[in-house]
Amino acid sequence: MHAKWSAVDEYLVNTLLPADPVLDNLLLHNQQSSLPPIDVAPNQGQLLALLVQISGARKVLEIGTLGGYSTVWMARALPEDGCVVTLEADAHHARVAQENICSAGLNNVEIRVGPAADTLPGLAALAPFDLIFIDADKPNNPLYLEWALKYSRSGTLIIGDNVVRDGEVTNPESPDERVQGVRKFIKMLGQDPRLTVTALQTVGSKGWDGFTLARVK
Numbered sequence: 001m002h003a004k005w006s007a008v009d010e011y012l013v014n015t016l017l018p019a020d021p022v023l024d025n026l027l028l029h030n031q032q033s034s035l036p037p038i039d040v041a042p043n044q045g046q047l048l049a050l051l052v053q054i055s056g057a058r059k060v061l062e063i064g065t066l067g068g069y070s071t072v073w074m075a076r077a078l079p080e081d082g083c084v085v086t087l088e089a090d091a092h093h094a095r096v097a098q099e100n101i102c103s104a105g106l107n108n109v110e111i112r113v114g115p116a117a118d119t120l121p122g123l124a125a126l127a128p129f130d131l132i133f134i135d136a137d138k139p140n141n142p143l144y145l146e147w148a149l150k151y152s153r154s155g156t157l158i159i160g161d162n163v164v165r166d167g168e169v170t171n172p173e174s175p176d177e178r179v180q181g182v183r184k185f186i187k188m189l190g191q192d193p194r195l196t197v198t199a200l201q202t203v204g205s206k207g208w209d210g211f212t213l214a215r216v217k
């Protein structure tokens with residue numbers, strides 16, 4: 001089944017998305033730098049870019065940079081005065097991301113290095129953000145949602161990545177802390193009267209997963 005999911009993704013990406021040597025090189029550089037291939041898929045990157053544009057976002061906050069693949073998708077979609085602030089705990093990942101962002105010719109991205117729990121409190125002066133993409137260590141998703149809400153305004157979009165985890169998200173007894181973090185995150189989203197929220201499962205080149213999409217009322 002997975003082979004077919006990947007084949008469909010390949011077909012859709014090749015048919016719908018323009019060839020993009022900058023992003024191809026970015027992924028190659030990530031691979032050569034031994035980064036894990038856990039970036040969003042190209043069609044999901046394009047979805048993030050579309051969400052930036054549809055929402056008219058100018059200020060984007062990303063939690064979890066890796067090599068900056070999703071960062072570049074969002075940064076490119078911004079208007080001229082827009083910016084992405086992206087948080088990364090791993091100094092090597094952040095260095096590779098910085099190189100990738102320079103190679104992509106972008107000057108609207110700021111990487112803050114350190115555990116997001118430590119760097120988030122320093123972003124108050126930049127808030128509110130218009131779009132917040134949560135894609136880091138999943139056990140901390142509940143904490144990141146609290147910060148996202150603090151740094152939001154009416155209309156802010158909050159996106160949570162990798163919330164299905166091969167279906168394991170339905171298992172309340174899961175010993176996996178990432179699953180437990182995501183389960184608590186989803187419960188918080190569902191119970192928060194400030195949010196309109198949905199979630200979608202996805203299959204494709206990245207397996208079986210999904211994301212949440214919330215809008216602050």
Ligand SMILES: C[S@@+](CC[C@H](N)C(=O)[O-])C[C@H]1O[C@@H](n2cnc3c(N)ncnc32)[C@H](O)[C@@H]1O
Pocket residue numbers: 038039040063064065066067068069070071087088089090093114115116117135136137140
């Ligand atoms: C799934 S990857 C991000 C993928 C990226 N958003 C993309 O799609 O191209 C998660 C990243 O979060 C980082 N990370 C893990 N724990 C973190 C923390 N406590 N604070 C900030 N970043 C963290 C990891 O080092 C990793 O680079």
Ligand SMILES: [Mg+2]
Pocket residue numbers: 038039040135161162
């Ligand atoms: Mg992800």
